Amino acid sequence: MPLLVFGSVKPSLTLSTNVPYQGDVVKVTLRNAEIKSATFKKKPITLFPLDGALVAFLPISGTEIPGAYTLKTTFTNGSLATRTIWVKSRKFARVSLGIPTGSTLTPATLIAQLQKEKIELDNVVKTKTEEVYFESKFQSPLSIKENIASPFGEIRKTGSSIIRHWGIDYKAPKGTDVSSISGGIVAKSYLDTTYGNTIIINHGQGVFSLYMHLDERLKNEGDTVSKGEIIGRVGNTGYSFGPHLHLSLKINGVSVDPQKFIGLMK
Known part of the structure:
Protein backbone atom coordinates (compact mmCIF):
# COMPACT_ATOMS: atom_id res chain seq x y z
CA MET A 1 0.00 0.00 0.00
CA LYS A 88 10.33 -17.31 12.22
CA SER A 89 11.05 -20.06 14.72
CA ARG A 90 14.45 -20.16 16.36
CA LYS A 91 16.39 -23.20 17.47
CA PHE A 92 17.27 -22.90 21.15
CA ALA A 93 20.09 -24.77 22.88
CA ARG A 94 19.19 -27.44 25.44
CA VAL A 95 21.27 -28.32 28.52
CA SER A 96 20.97 -30.17 31.81
CA LEU A 97 21.81 -27.92 34.73
CA GLY A 98 22.03 -28.96 38.35
CA ILE A 99 22.53 -27.04 41.57
CA PRO A 100 25.89 -25.39 42.40
CA THR A 101 28.05 -27.30 44.88
CA GLY A 102 27.50 -26.06 48.41
CA SER A 103 24.14 -24.46 47.63
CA THR A 104 21.17 -25.13 49.91
CA LEU A 105 18.82 -24.91 46.91
CA THR A 106 16.95 -27.88 45.50
CA PRO A 107 15.30 -27.97 42.06
CA ALA A 108 11.91 -27.45 43.73
CA THR A 109 13.02 -24.46 45.84
CA LEU A 110 14.82 -22.95 42.85
CA ILE A 111 11.65 -23.06 40.74
CA ALA A 112 9.61 -21.54 43.59
CA GLN A 113 12.13 -18.73 44.03
CA LEU A 114 12.28 -18.00 40.30
CA GLN A 115 8.50 -17.76 40.13
CA LYS A 116 8.43 -15.36 43.08
CA GLU A 117 11.27 -13.25 41.72
CA LYS A 118 9.69 -13.09 38.25
CA ILE A 119 6.66 -11.37 39.77
CA GLU A 120 8.93 -8.87 41.52
CA LEU A 121 10.91 -8.17 38.34
CA ASP A 122 7.76 -7.81 36.26
CA ASN A 123 6.52 -5.15 38.69
CA VAL A 124 9.70 -3.14 38.05
CA VAL A 125 9.88 -3.44 34.25
CA LYS A 126 6.16 -2.93 33.58
CA THR A 127 6.64 0.80 34.23
CA LYS A 128 6.85 2.76 30.98
CA THR A 129 8.18 6.29 31.03
CA GLU A 130 7.58 8.61 28.08
CA GLU A 131 11.09 10.03 28.38
CA VAL A 132 13.87 8.59 26.23
CA TYR A 133 16.99 8.25 28.39
CA PHE A 134 18.92 6.04 26.00
CA GLU A 135 21.10 7.17 23.13
CA SER A 136 20.54 6.09 19.54
CA LYS A 137 23.50 3.70 19.80
CA PHE A 138 23.95 0.99 22.46
CA GLN A 139 27.14 -0.82 23.46
CA SER A 140 28.32 -4.07 25.03
CA PRO A 141 28.35 -4.18 28.86
CA LEU A 142 31.92 -5.55 28.82
CA SER A 143 35.05 -3.97 27.36
CA ILE A 144 36.78 -7.34 27.03
CA LYS A 145 36.13 -9.81 24.21
CA GLU A 146 32.71 -11.37 24.73
CA ASN A 147 32.68 -15.03 25.73
CA ILE A 148 29.11 -16.32 25.76
CA ALA A 149 28.68 -19.13 28.26
CA SER A 150 24.88 -19.47 27.88
CA PRO A 151 22.85 -18.03 24.98
CA PHE A 152 19.46 -16.36 25.01
CA GLY A 153 16.50 -18.70 25.29
CA GLU A 154 18.53 -21.73 26.40
CA ILE A 155 16.26 -24.54 27.59
CA ARG A 156 17.57 -25.82 30.90
CA LYS A 157 16.47 -29.03 32.57
CA THR A 158 16.89 -28.91 36.33
CA GLY A 159 15.53 -31.98 38.05
CA SER A 160 12.18 -32.63 36.41
CA SER A 161 11.62 -28.94 35.66
CA ILE A 162 12.35 -26.85 32.58
CA ILE A 163 13.77 -23.34 33.03
CA ARG A 164 14.13 -20.87 30.17
CA HIS A 165 17.18 -18.62 30.15
CA TRP A 166 15.85 -15.25 29.02
CA GLY A 167 19.19 -13.47 28.83
CA ILE A 168 22.83 -14.00 27.94
CA ASP A 169 25.61 -15.18 30.26
CA TYR A 170 29.01 -13.67 29.51
CA LYS A 171 31.90 -15.54 31.09
CA ALA A 172 34.43 -13.07 32.52
CA PRO A 173 36.95 -12.87 35.38
CA LYS A 174 35.61 -11.81 38.75
CA GLY A 175 35.98 -8.07 39.18
CA THR A 176 35.70 -7.20 35.47
CA ASP A 177 34.03 -3.82 34.96
CA VAL A 178 30.37 -3.91 33.91
CA SER A 179 29.04 -0.86 32.05
CA SER A 180 25.57 0.37 31.23
CA ILE A 181 24.63 -0.45 27.64
CA SER A 182 23.08 3.02 27.27
CA GLY A 183 21.86 6.00 29.26
CA GLY A 184 19.16 5.56 31.87
CA ILE A 185 18.05 5.71 35.48
CA VAL A 186 18.67 2.91 37.97
CA ALA A 187 15.23 1.46 38.72
CA LYS A 188 16.50 -1.03 41.32
CA SER A 189 19.80 -2.07 42.89
CA TYR A 190 19.59 -5.00 45.29
CA LEU A 191 20.85 -8.39 46.46
CA ASP A 192 18.64 -11.26 45.32
CA THR A 193 18.79 -14.86 46.55
CA THR A 194 18.81 -16.32 43.03
CA TYR A 195 20.10 -13.51 40.84
CA GLY A 196 22.71 -12.28 43.31
CA ASN A 197 23.72 -8.63 43.19
CA THR A 198 21.45 -7.10 40.58
CA ILE A 199 21.04 -3.71 38.91
CA ILE A 200 18.06 -2.81 36.72
CA ILE A 201 18.29 0.26 34.49
CA ASN A 202 15.27 2.04 33.00
CA HIS A 203 16.25 3.43 29.58
CA GLY A 204 12.81 4.92 28.92
CA GLN A 205 9.97 4.00 26.56
CA GLY A 206 9.67 0.54 28.13
CA VAL A 207 13.32 -0.48 27.59
CA PHE A 208 15.06 -2.04 30.62
CA SER A 209 18.46 -3.73 30.99
CA LEU A 210 19.23 -6.11 33.87
CA TYR A 211 22.71 -7.00 35.15
CA MET A 212 22.91 -10.00 37.50
CA HIS A 213 25.33 -12.04 39.65
CA LEU A 214 27.52 -8.97 40.21
CA ASP A 215 30.31 -9.03 42.76
CA GLU A 216 29.80 -5.32 43.46
CA ARG A 217 26.98 -2.87 42.80
CA LEU A 218 28.33 0.63 42.23
CA LYS A 219 25.02 2.37 41.60
CA ASN A 220 21.92 2.88 43.70
CA GLU A 221 18.24 3.25 42.91
CA GLY A 222 17.55 6.64 41.35
CA ASP A 223 21.07 7.20 40.04
CA THR A 224 21.39 8.55 36.51
CA VAL A 225 23.88 6.66 34.34
CA SER A 226 25.31 7.32 30.90
CA LYS A 227 26.24 4.88 28.16
CA GLY A 228 29.48 3.11 29.04
CA GLU A 229 29.45 4.20 32.70
CA ILE A 230 30.71 1.50 35.07
CA ILE A 231 27.85 0.28 37.27
CA GLY A 232 29.34 -2.85 38.86
CA ARG A 233 31.81 -5.73 38.69
CA VAL A 234 31.43 -9.27 37.41
CA GLY A 235 30.80 -11.75 40.21
CA ASN A 236 29.55 -15.17 41.22
CA THR A 237 26.66 -14.27 43.52
CA GLY A 238 23.28 -16.00 43.70
CA TYR A 239 22.50 -19.11 41.64
CA SER A 240 25.78 -19.25 39.75
CA PHE A 241 28.38 -21.82 38.71
CA GLY A 242 31.26 -19.37 38.28
CA PRO A 243 32.07 -15.72 37.62
CA HIS A 244 29.92 -14.31 34.83
CA LEU A 245 27.58 -11.49 33.88
CA HIS A 246 23.97 -12.28 33.14
CA LEU A 247 22.49 -9.56 30.91
CA SER A 248 18.77 -9.42 30.20
CA LEU A 249 16.82 -6.92 28.14
CA LYS A 250 13.11 -6.28 28.38
CA ILE A 251 11.04 -4.13 26.06
CA ASN A 252 7.47 -3.46 27.15
CA GLY A 253 7.82 -6.37 29.55
CA VAL A 254 8.97 -8.82 26.85
CA SER A 255 12.36 -10.53 27.18
CA VAL A 256 14.42 -10.20 23.98
CA ASP A 257 17.93 -11.20 22.95
CA PRO A 258 20.15 -8.41 24.34
CA GLN A 259 23.08 -9.14 22.06
CA LYS A 260 20.95 -8.93 18.91
CA PHE A 261 19.31 -5.71 20.13
CA ILE A 262 22.70 -4.12 20.85
CA GLY A 263 23.78 -5.18 17.37
CA LEU A 264 20.64 -3.57 15.92
CA MET A 265 21.35 -0.30 17.75
CA LYS A 266 25.12 -0.04 17.17
Whole structure:
Protein backbone atom coordinates (compact mmCIF):
# COMPACT_ATOMS: atom_id res chain seq x y z
CA MET A 1 0.00 0.00 0.00
CA PRO A 2 1.51 3.42 -0.92
CA LEU A 3 2.21 5.85 1.88
CA LEU A 4 0.50 9.22 2.18
CA VAL A 5 2.44 12.10 0.63
CA PHE A 6 2.56 15.36 2.60
CA GLY A 7 3.26 18.16 0.09
CA SER A 8 6.24 17.25 -2.03
CA VAL A 9 7.92 15.08 0.60
CA LYS A 10 7.12 11.38 0.53
CA PRO A 11 6.76 9.72 3.93
CA SER A 12 9.05 6.80 4.68
CA LEU A 13 8.06 3.82 6.84
CA THR A 14 10.93 1.34 7.22
CA LEU A 15 11.52 -1.81 9.26
CA SER A 16 14.87 -3.12 10.43
CA THR A 17 13.56 -6.50 9.23
CA ASN A 18 10.19 -7.95 8.26
CA VAL A 19 11.38 -11.49 8.98
CA PRO A 20 12.43 -11.55 12.64
CA TYR A 21 13.21 -14.66 14.64
CA GLN A 22 11.83 -15.42 18.10
CA GLY A 23 13.63 -13.15 20.58
CA ASP A 24 14.40 -10.43 17.99
CA VAL A 25 13.33 -6.79 17.98
CA VAL A 26 11.90 -5.04 14.93
CA LYS A 27 12.77 -1.36 14.79
CA VAL A 28 10.11 0.74 13.05
CA THR A 29 11.21 4.13 11.67
CA LEU A 30 8.78 6.70 10.28
CA ARG A 31 9.91 9.92 8.61
CA ASN A 32 8.12 12.88 6.99
CA ALA A 33 4.64 12.01 8.23
CA GLU A 34 2.10 12.83 10.92
CA ILE A 35 0.71 9.78 12.64
CA LYS A 36 -2.62 9.30 14.40
CA SER A 37 -2.19 5.75 15.69
CA ALA A 38 -0.33 2.51 15.15
CA THR A 39 -1.01 -1.11 16.08
CA PHE A 40 0.93 -4.36 15.97
CA LYS A 41 -0.93 -7.64 16.40
CA LYS A 42 -4.03 -5.43 16.86
CA LYS A 43 -2.53 -3.83 19.99
CA PRO A 44 -1.56 -0.13 20.22
CA ILE A 45 2.13 0.74 19.96
CA THR A 46 3.90 4.00 20.73
CA LEU A 47 6.20 5.80 18.32
CA PHE A 48 8.58 8.26 19.94
CA PRO A 49 11.01 10.89 18.59
CA LEU A 50 14.59 9.69 18.02
CA ASP A 51 17.20 11.21 15.72
CA GLY A 52 14.72 13.25 13.72
CA ALA A 53 12.28 10.39 13.14
CA LEU A 54 9.48 8.56 14.91
CA VAL A 55 10.60 5.16 16.19
CA ALA A 56 8.99 2.11 17.78
CA PHE A 57 10.44 -1.17 19.00
CA LEU A 58 8.42 -4.33 18.38
CA PRO A 59 9.68 -7.02 20.77
CA ILE A 60 9.23 -10.58 19.53
CA SER A 61 8.95 -13.01 22.43
CA GLY A 62 11.11 -16.10 22.53
CA THR A 63 7.87 -18.08 22.67
CA GLU A 64 6.03 -16.12 19.96
CA ILE A 65 4.08 -18.42 17.63
CA PRO A 66 5.75 -18.30 14.20
CA GLY A 67 3.61 -16.77 11.48
CA ALA A 68 2.39 -13.52 9.92
CA TYR A 69 1.52 -10.47 12.03
CA THR A 70 0.30 -7.05 10.86
CA LEU A 71 1.70 -3.62 11.62
CA LYS A 72 -0.92 -0.97 10.82
CA THR A 73 -0.24 2.78 10.83
CA THR A 74 -2.99 5.41 10.56
CA PHE A 75 -2.01 8.89 9.42
CA THR A 76 -3.74 12.08 10.54
CA ASN A 77 -5.93 12.29 7.42
CA GLY A 78 -7.14 8.70 7.85
CA SER A 79 -4.87 7.06 5.28
CA LEU A 80 -3.35 3.71 6.22
CA ALA A 81 -0.04 1.96 5.75
CA THR A 82 0.31 -1.74 6.58
CA ARG A 83 3.27 -4.07 6.77
CA THR A 84 3.33 -7.83 7.27
CA ILE A 85 5.93 -9.15 9.70
CA TRP A 86 6.78 -12.84 9.41
CA VAL A 87 8.04 -14.31 12.69
CA LYS A 88 10.33 -17.31 12.22
CA SER A 89 11.05 -20.06 14.72
CA ARG A 90 14.45 -20.16 16.36
CA LYS A 91 16.39 -23.20 17.47
CA PHE A 92 17.27 -22.90 21.15
CA ALA A 93 20.09 -24.77 22.88
CA ARG A 94 19.19 -27.44 25.44
CA VAL A 95 21.27 -28.32 28.52
CA SER A 96 20.97 -30.17 31.81
CA LEU A 97 21.81 -27.92 34.73
CA GLY A 98 22.03 -28.96 38.35
CA ILE A 99 22.53 -27.04 41.57
CA PRO A 100 25.89 -25.39 42.40
CA THR A 101 28.05 -27.30 44.88
CA GLY A 102 27.50 -26.06 48.41
CA SER A 103 24.14 -24.46 47.63
CA THR A 104 21.17 -25.13 49.91
CA LEU A 105 18.82 -24.91 46.91
CA THR A 106 16.95 -27.88 45.50
CA PRO A 107 15.30 -27.97 42.06
CA ALA A 108 11.91 -27.45 43.73
CA THR A 109 13.02 -24.46 45.84
CA LEU A 110 14.82 -22.95 42.85
CA ILE A 111 11.65 -23.06 40.74
CA ALA A 112 9.61 -21.54 43.59
CA GLN A 113 12.13 -18.73 44.03
CA LEU A 114 12.28 -18.00 40.30
CA GLN A 115 8.50 -17.76 40.13
CA LYS A 116 8.43 -15.36 43.08
CA GLU A 117 11.27 -13.25 41.72
CA LYS A 118 9.69 -13.09 38.25
CA ILE A 119 6.66 -11.37 39.77
CA GLU A 120 8.93 -8.87 41.52
CA LEU A 121 10.91 -8.17 38.34
CA ASP A 122 7.76 -7.81 36.26
CA ASN A 123 6.52 -5.15 38.69
CA VAL A 124 9.70 -3.14 38.05
CA VAL A 125 9.88 -3.44 34.25
CA LYS A 126 6.16 -2.93 33.58
CA THR A 127 6.64 0.80 34.23
CA LYS A 128 6.85 2.76 30.98
CA THR A 129 8.18 6.29 31.03
CA GLU A 130 7.58 8.61 28.08
CA GLU A 131 11.09 10.03 28.38
CA VAL A 132 13.87 8.59 26.23
CA TYR A 133 16.99 8.25 28.39
CA PHE A 134 18.92 6.04 26.00
CA GLU A 135 21.10 7.17 23.13
CA SER A 136 20.54 6.09 19.54
CA LYS A 137 23.50 3.70 19.80
CA PHE A 138 23.95 0.99 22.46
CA GLN A 139 27.14 -0.82 23.46
CA SER A 140 28.32 -4.07 25.03
CA PRO A 141 28.35 -4.18 28.86
CA LEU A 142 31.92 -5.55 28.82
CA SER A 143 35.05 -3.97 27.36
CA ILE A 144 36.78 -7.34 27.03
CA LYS A 145 36.13 -9.81 24.21
CA GLU A 146 32.71 -11.37 24.73
CA ASN A 147 32.68 -15.03 25.73
CA ILE A 148 29.11 -16.32 25.76
CA ALA A 149 28.68 -19.13 28.26
CA SER A 150 24.88 -19.47 27.88
CA PRO A 151 22.85 -18.03 24.98
CA PHE A 152 19.46 -16.36 25.01
CA GLY A 153 16.50 -18.70 25.29
CA GLU A 154 18.53 -21.73 26.40
CA ILE A 155 16.26 -24.54 27.59
CA ARG A 156 17.57 -25.82 30.90
CA LYS A 157 16.47 -29.03 32.57
CA THR A 158 16.89 -28.91 36.33
CA GLY A 159 15.53 -31.98 38.05
CA SER A 160 12.18 -32.63 36.41
CA SER A 161 11.62 -28.94 35.66
CA ILE A 162 12.35 -26.85 32.58
CA ILE A 163 13.77 -23.34 33.03
CA ARG A 164 14.13 -20.87 30.17
CA HIS A 165 17.18 -18.62 30.15
CA TRP A 166 15.85 -15.25 29.02
CA GLY A 167 19.19 -13.47 28.83
CA ILE A 168 22.83 -14.00 27.94
CA ASP A 169 25.61 -15.18 30.26
CA TYR A 170 29.01 -13.67 29.51
CA LYS A 171 31.90 -15.54 31.09
CA ALA A 172 34.43 -13.07 32.52
CA PRO A 173 36.95 -12.87 35.38
CA LYS A 174 35.61 -11.81 38.75
CA GLY A 175 35.98 -8.07 39.18
CA THR A 176 35.70 -7.20 35.47
CA ASP A 177 34.03 -3.82 34.96
CA VAL A 178 30.37 -3.91 33.91
CA SER A 179 29.04 -0.86 32.05
CA SER A 180 25.57 0.37 31.23
CA ILE A 181 24.63 -0.45 27.64
CA SER A 182 23.08 3.02 27.27
CA GLY A 183 21.86 6.00 29.26
CA GLY A 184 19.16 5.56 31.87
CA ILE A 185 18.05 5.71 35.48
CA VAL A 186 18.67 2.91 37.97
CA ALA A 187 15.23 1.46 38.72
CA LYS A 188 16.50 -1.03 41.32
CA SER A 189 19.80 -2.07 42.89
CA TYR A 190 19.59 -5.00 45.29
CA LEU A 191 20.85 -8.39 46.46
CA ASP A 192 18.64 -11.26 45.32
CA THR A 193 18.79 -14.86 46.55
CA THR A 194 18.81 -16.32 43.03
CA TYR A 195 20.10 -13.51 40.84
CA GLY A 196 22.71 -12.28 43.31
CA ASN A 197 23.72 -8.63 43.19
CA THR A 198 21.45 -7.10 40.58
CA ILE A 199 21.04 -3.71 38.91
CA ILE A 200 18.06 -2.81 36.72
CA ILE A 201 18.29 0.26 34.49
CA ASN A 202 15.27 2.04 33.00
CA HIS A 203 16.25 3.43 29.58
CA GLY A 204 12.81 4.92 28.92
CA GLN A 205 9.97 4.00 26.56
CA GLY A 206 9.67 0.54 28.13
CA VAL A 207 13.32 -0.48 27.59
CA PHE A 208 15.06 -2.04 30.62
CA SER A 209 18.46 -3.73 30.99
CA LEU A 210 19.23 -6.11 33.87
CA TYR A 211 22.71 -7.00 35.15
CA MET A 212 22.91 -10.00 37.50
CA HIS A 213 25.33 -12.04 39.65
CA LEU A 214 27.52 -8.97 40.21
CA ASP A 215 30.31 -9.03 42.76
CA GLU A 216 29.80 -5.32 43.46
CA ARG A 217 26.98 -2.87 42.80
CA LEU A 218 28.33 0.63 42.23
CA LYS A 219 25.02 2.37 41.60
CA ASN A 220 21.92 2.88 43.70
CA GLU A 221 18.24 3.25 42.91
CA GLY A 222 17.55 6.64 41.35
CA ASP A 223 21.07 7.20 40.04
CA THR A 224 21.39 8.55 36.51
CA VAL A 225 23.88 6.66 34.34
CA SER A 226 25.31 7.32 30.90
CA LYS A 227 26.24 4.88 28.16
CA GLY A 228 29.48 3.11 29.04
CA GLU A 229 29.45 4.20 32.70
CA ILE A 230 30.71 1.50 35.07
CA ILE A 231 27.85 0.28 37.27
CA GLY A 232 29.34 -2.85 38.86
CA ARG A 233 31.81 -5.73 38.69
CA VAL A 234 31.43 -9.27 37.41
CA GLY A 235 30.80 -11.75 40.21
CA ASN A 236 29.55 -15.17 41.22
CA THR A 237 26.66 -14.27 43.52
CA GLY A 238 23.28 -16.00 43.70
CA TYR A 239 22.50 -19.11 41.64
CA SER A 240 25.78 -19.25 39.75
CA PHE A 241 28.38 -21.82 38.71
CA GLY A 242 31.26 -19.37 38.28
CA PRO A 243 32.07 -15.72 37.62
CA HIS A 244 29.92 -14.31 34.83
CA LEU A 245 27.58 -11.49 33.88
CA HIS A 246 23.97 -12.28 33.14
CA LEU A 247 22.49 -9.56 30.91
CA SER A 248 18.77 -9.42 30.20
CA LEU A 249 16.82 -6.92 28.14
CA LYS A 250 13.11 -6.28 28.38
CA ILE A 251 11.04 -4.13 26.06
CA ASN A 252 7.47 -3.46 27.15
CA GLY A 253 7.82 -6.37 29.55
CA VAL A 254 8.97 -8.82 26.85
CA SER A 255 12.36 -10.53 27.18
CA VAL A 256 14.42 -10.20 23.98
CA ASP A 257 17.93 -11.20 22.95
CA PRO A 258 20.15 -8.41 24.34
CA GLN A 259 23.08 -9.14 22.06
CA LYS A 260 20.95 -8.93 18.91
CA PHE A 261 19.31 -5.71 20.13
CA ILE A 262 22.70 -4.12 20.85
CA GLY A 263 23.78 -5.18 17.37
CA LEU A 264 20.64 -3.57 15.92
CA MET A 265 21.35 -0.30 17.75
CA LYS A 266 25.12 -0.04 17.17
